[in-house]
Amino acid sequence: MKSAAVVNYAPEKGSVEVREIETPTIGSEDVLLEVANVGVCGSDLHQWTADHSWPVNYPVVLGHEFGGRIVEIGKDVEGWKVGDRVVSETAAIISPNNPMTKRGLYNLDPTRKGFGYGVNGAMTKYVRVPSRILHHVPDQLPFEQACLTEPCCVAYSAVVKNARIEPGDRVVVLGPGTIGILCAAMARLCGAQVAIVGLPQDAHRLEIAKQYGCEVIIGDAKPWATARDGLGCDGVIDAAGASITLKIALDIVRPAGWISKVGWGPQPLGFNLDPLVQKNITLQGSFSHNWPIWERVIALLSSGQFDVKPIIGGVWPVTEWHEAFEKMHKGEVVKSVLRPV
Numbered sequence: 001m002k003s004a005a006v007v008n009y010a011p012e013k014g015s016v017e018v019r020e021i022e023t024p025t026i027g028s029e030d031v032l033l034e035v036a037n038v039g040v041c042g043s044d045l046h047q048w049t050a051d052h053s054w055p056v057n058y059p060v061v062l063g064h065e066f067g068g069r070i071v072e073i074g075k076d077v078e079g080w081k082v083g084d085r086v087v088s089e090t091a092a093i094i095s096p097n098n099p100m101t102k103r104g105l106y107n108l109d110p111t112r113k114g115f116g117y118g119v120n121g122a123m124t125k126y127v128r129v130p131s132r133i134l135h136h137v138p139d140q141l142p143f144e145q146a147c148l149t150e151p152c153c154v155a156y157s158a159v160v161k162n163a164r165i166e167p168g169d170r171v172v173v174l175g176p177g178t179i180g181i182l183c184a185a186m187a188r189l190c191g192a193q194v195a196i197v198g199l200p201q202d203a204h205r206l207e208i209a210k211q212y213g214c215e216v217i218i219g220d221a222k223p224w225a226t227a228r229d230g231l232g233c234d235g236v237i238d239a240a241g242a243s244i245t246l247k248i249a250l251d252i253v254r255p256a257g258w259i260s261k262v263g264w265g266p267q268p269l270g271f272n273l274d275p276l277v278q279k280n281i282t283l284q285g286s287f288s289h290n291w292p293i294w295e296r297v298i299a300l301l302s303s304g305q306f307d308v309k310p311i312i313g314g315v316w317p318v319t320e321w322h323e324a325f326e327k328m329h330k331g332e333v334v335k336s337v338l339r340p341v
């Protein structure tokens, strides 16, 4: 049987189209998932516009933020059954013997390959998923929201695991993309006072951040950061896609404060890092997520403590991927969601 899939077929800009693909055959430790919804990620857009910085295994079906129902089970799979509602992590291929995998940090296994660039992703009807990265989704959590577990896990990792927030801390988030807004919302959940910083063209996305109780700053964040005692904010989450924002972070954070950097930027730095030393700042990178983070985030989404509804800008059939990508690319919506046809 064939299904429509959003395929990134070549490294040139714009090399994405809908193709009919065969239903994948599964291995003994896999399940076949019937996709219900799949989120469009900034990285899908980057592969489309060809300004990504990771190797892609062309042609590949895009999409790594997804959930659905199990429709087939490999012969060695235990603990799952046909009909189960699930979401899947992104680490489709890992080496079980890598030392990072053995510590449970398989997300940091350098040989890992993910959905949507290394193996076929979920912007189609059926996707093959190893059972080791599945998580149950409770009935009360709709797939349109559950499919966004992945970016929420990125935020949880950056804000909870790779930063330290105490209630009442003042935290600045740089960058109002999906990850920036989710990080801001997660920092609110941790009890911080949060300001999110963007540019004039980010006004719509910043408005959505207000729904999470965040203050919004267009331009200079220094006055907000220093408002309490003149020394700077307690922490900065750098979720912007440009290296230069690290300079802003170093400038506005207080002595002995922290910076959690989750945004990527291929440009070289071109500025002095002495303030990092002089102010005794902790600079922490944050990448991806692992099994316990997924379980926790699903619990937060299911209980309603963490709500992704404000960021969902619409749901499009995969055949209308172009409009969904375009709206996100232009910043008209924070997050586009697709459904298979």
Ligand SMILES: [Zn+2]
Pocket (backbone or CB within 6 Å): 041, 042, 043, 064, 065, 150, 151
């Ligand atoms: Zn993503």
